Amino acid sequence: MDIPTHELNDGQSLPAIGFGTYPLRGDDGIAAIVSALEVGYRLIDTAVNYENEREVGEAIRRAGVPRDELVVCSKIPGRHHGYDDAISSTHESLERLGLDHLDLHLIHWPNPGQGRYAEAWRALVDLQREGLVRSIGVSNFTADHLRRVFDETGVAPAVNQIELHPYFPQQEMRAVNEGLGIRTESWSPLGKRQAPFAEPPVADAAEAHGVQPGQVILRWQVQLGAVPIPKSATPARQRENLDVFGFELTKDEMDAITALGRPDGRLFGGDPETHEEM
Numbered sequence: 001m002d003i004p005t006h007e008l009n010d011g012q013s014l015p016a017i018g019f020g021t022y023p024l025r026g027d028d029g030i031a032a033i034v035s036a037l038e039v040g041y042r043l044i045d046t047a048v049n050y051e052n053e054r055e056v057g058e059a060i061r062r063a064g065v066p067r068d069e070l071v072v073c074s075k076i077p078g079r080h081h082g083y084d085d086a087i088s089s090t091h092e093s094l095e096r097l098g099l100d101h102l103d104l105h106l107i108h109w110p111n112p113g114q115g116r117y118a119e120a121w122r123a124l125v126d127l128q129r130e131g132l133v134r135s136i137g138v139s140n141f142t143a144d145h146l147r148r149v150f151d152e153t154g155v156a157p158a159v160n161q162i163e164l165h166p167y168f169p170q171q172e173m174r175a176v177n178e179g180l181g182i183r184t185e186s187w188s189p190l191g192k193r194q195a196p197f198a199e200p201p202v203a204d205a206a207e208a209h210g211v212q213p214g215q216v217i218l219r220w221q222v223q224l225g226a227v228p229i230p231k232s233a234t235p236a237r238q239r240e241n242l243d244v245f246g247f248e249l250t251k252d253e254m255d256a257i258t259a260l261g262r263p264d265g266r267l268f269g270g271d272p273e274t275h276e277e278m
């Protein structure tokens with residue numbers, strides 16, 4: 001399956017859809033990730049805190065996809081925000097993955113109470129200069145956090161991975177990211193267990209286009225210009241989720257899905273101003 005790509009602000013290329021790997025672990029996890037690679041996913045999203053970088057590395061070796069076709073993304077956890085810790089965290093991720101570079105590396109959460117995310121950002125800037133990481137980015141950053149890392153280093157993140165699904169469409173953060181030339185990636189892009197498959201704007205569009213509700217939501221993401229990273233352990237769903245480039249939602253359909261948004265639409269109250277993950 002041919003997946004379109006976006007050019008990032010550093011010149012690297014990012015597939016328009018990727019595969020989320022949380023919480024895939026162990027032999028079943030490896031099998032699910034091998035299947036995703038065989039189905040055609042080329043952007044693979046992991047993190048130190050998913051405790052599955054070894055499984056991701058093993059799946060990459062088993063699937064035999066040429067390394068230069070892959071965009072492997074990991075994330076630095078809150079406990080590694082100190083400059084030296086962020087550098088060693090990245091080396092440890094590479095060791096677990098069995099890779100000599102990451103294609104994309106993110107700061108997982110800003111943890112503003114801890115206040116050290118700018119140190120982690122300086123480490124990422126240096127890791128990119130050394131070639132250990134091709135693209136550097138952040139996750140769950142607000143406009144203030146983005147401004148701070150840019151002001152301190154003059155380097156803008158290539159990506160900001162944020163919670164984004166129909167109940168939380170993030171108009172404001174999408175506009176902030178776009179204004180700064182930062183590509184938005186969407187976590188829990190379907191809405192996880194609260195996926196709004198039965199909501200009329202989703203169900204009606206699915207019927208109109210002869211596709212599944214999950215495909216409508218992922219197509220909505222793609223047309224917003226956001227990069228969704230759906231997770232599925234099921235090969236048939238993995239294939240279905242990737243198959244969203246053969247139809248187009250109308251402006252009315254897009255707007256109706258965005259209108260499902262609610263002020264309290266976050267899945268677990270993960271407001272980056274207050275939520276901290278170590």
Ligand code: NAP
Pocket residue numbers: 019020021022023045046108139140161162186187188189190191192193214215229230231232233234237238240241
């Ligand atoms: P999601 O991808 O929105 O939803 C995953 C759930 O939906 C799974 O239970 C999956 O079940 C089911 N599903 C997948 N495709 C489906 C389909 N076509 N029809 C029906 N159900 C379907 O949510 P997520 O896993 O929370 O998020 C995706 C990725 O985002 C994660 O894996 C992780 O990589 C990343 N993430 C990042 C952060 C962050 O802070 N940066 C936070 C959360 C998540 P089956 O597996 O049984 O198919």
